[in-house]
Amino acid sequence: MAAVRRMKLGSQGLEVSAQGLGCMGMSAFYGPPKPEEEMVALIHHAVNSGITFLDTSDVYGPHTNEILLSKALKDGVRGRIELATKFGIDFTDGKREIRGDPAYVRAACEGSLKRLGVGCIDLYYQHRVDTRVPIEITMRELKKLVEEGKIKYIGLSEASASTIRRAHAVHPITAVQLEWSLWSRDVEEDIVPTCRELGIGIVAYSPLGRGFFSLGPKLTEQLADNDFRKHLPRFQKENLEHNKKLFDRVNEIAAKKGCTPSQLALAWVHHQGDDVCPIPGTTKIANLNQNMGALSVKLTPEEMAELEFIASADGVKGDRYMSNFATYENSETPPLSSWKAE
Template identity: 55%
Template sequence: MEQRALGSQGLVASAQGLGCMGLTSAYNTTETVSREDLIKLVKRAGELGVTLLDSANVYGPPSNEELLREVIQGEHEKWVVATKFGLTFDGSSVGARGDPAYIRECCDASLKALGVSTIELYYQHRIDAKVDIEKSVATMKELVQEGKVKYLGLSEVSAADLRKAHAVHPITAVQLEWSLWSREVEEEIIPTCRELGIGIVAYSPLGRGFLTGKYTDLSQFAEGDFRLTLPRFQQENLQKNLSVMEKVSELAKAKGCTPAQLALAWLHHQGKDVFPIPGTKHIKYLEDNVAAFNIKLSPQELKTLEEAVPASKVIGDRYGNMLGIENLSHDKYHK
């Protein structure tokens, strides 16, 4: 896996990372994977040259950060561990916090959970509408000056807020949902990142598993799976969206790869500033995902693939308000 500059502030990471959320939270299927096997998977990622690990303080329980500590201890210099603060959970609702005291509390807790003295890349997970973005980033800047954090990132941010934040302290990376069936980011936030020299970290590059072609019915998700709350995965919408997958599967077969590999290859062809972070609990799928980096697509193949998944044919919002979710996404990335 190629190592390249992530952003323009000096950070170097693998061109494809490992999204670690699903290792300890959010995605519950009928399959069971032991903690030992999850640790083996992350270590295998390192053997394949994947150095960028994406975590957050809210991924769990069990704690995602503590799981990663078992992998990186004694080898901190080998990895680029990114983690986040800013999402809060209160019963059935989700919110955001970005006040200085909370940021410092979260940073200290993540340092302890990861077992490190410095966090390589620290994201604000969601923007707190009650706190000016400049104030939040000013506190994050202090953490850099104190040596607790090296590089700063933002997740699900609008172009306007990104500009305000970048004026306070250079932002190294923006994490956003980007895949064949989530293209809103191409309108404004992607051009803004490129104008400012900010790396683009694409989460859910496989559409939360949809673009693997593996999930065709809600019965495949166990109770508590986050996808059961998402509009695109409601049974009626899911069945309509499956018509999109038929064409993707046909194109993948013609290319001699899996639908997931085709979707990842498409993202890699969007530019060297794009770092997809697919997640999985299985070493075979990890290896398949890494292999997607070397798949070459012609301009015509890219055009055909994009035409097969037009935004107008994707049914359902990315998040919606199914859990009383507050400020969880910038669905147009320019609000």
């Protein structure tokens, strides 16, 4: 298999593998947690294959995914990887709260450092934006953590263009994590151009449409009862029938191309630019190897145009999330002048 190329993520100096590994599904949200030994072996296989950019969050579990990674990072592995984790979704007392207040930012960072067993986090994202706290306040605390050597680079996830601008004015943002795939293209209008204007790297999560571009509608038959995808609008029966057409077309083009539909969908994300790093998640070594194969799928301008045509706005039915979920669309924060420290 060809070597995984390296890329500069953002303009602050971070360098990562051109494809990362999303670790969430190993521990949370996509059915029951997977066997720890197998997941450690998978992470080691990824790193040995050149996939060195690992993505987790304190909310995956909560906490158990970071603890899993700490086990995988022993015996010299830490020095070979770029580690990204996130804060901002608090599940204390069993209720979900989004927090970006300074005391919480600091406590969350200390907690992640301890669970991961590391002295410094390479890339620390605000997972969701707290709309009660001016983004500048959250960023000031993150800036202090950089100055203290606890984190190297700052990222945002599911943030609007204006929030990104305000945050970047306090301290440079290295990367913005967003959902980008053949069935999630809304970010192309405003957020991607803003990142490019400011020299911010783009990390594409769920680049395979949460597994849809691997198996199509058949995926839903294999989901465990506690798999959160069962509740997503795009996987509901009335929308799935429509969305199957998109999968079928992708499948046809992939067959002509001599690759799998998931490799084609992933290659499309890779072809968005040298500043884009997709982080497909998997729990199987065979799927990881297949995802790496997408790096050598070359698409012509005609093939890109055809894929973009079939994946246009009316190509997909159903929202990305349930209506009560925080996304970049409801991520505006109050002005800095409104903040009164408690």
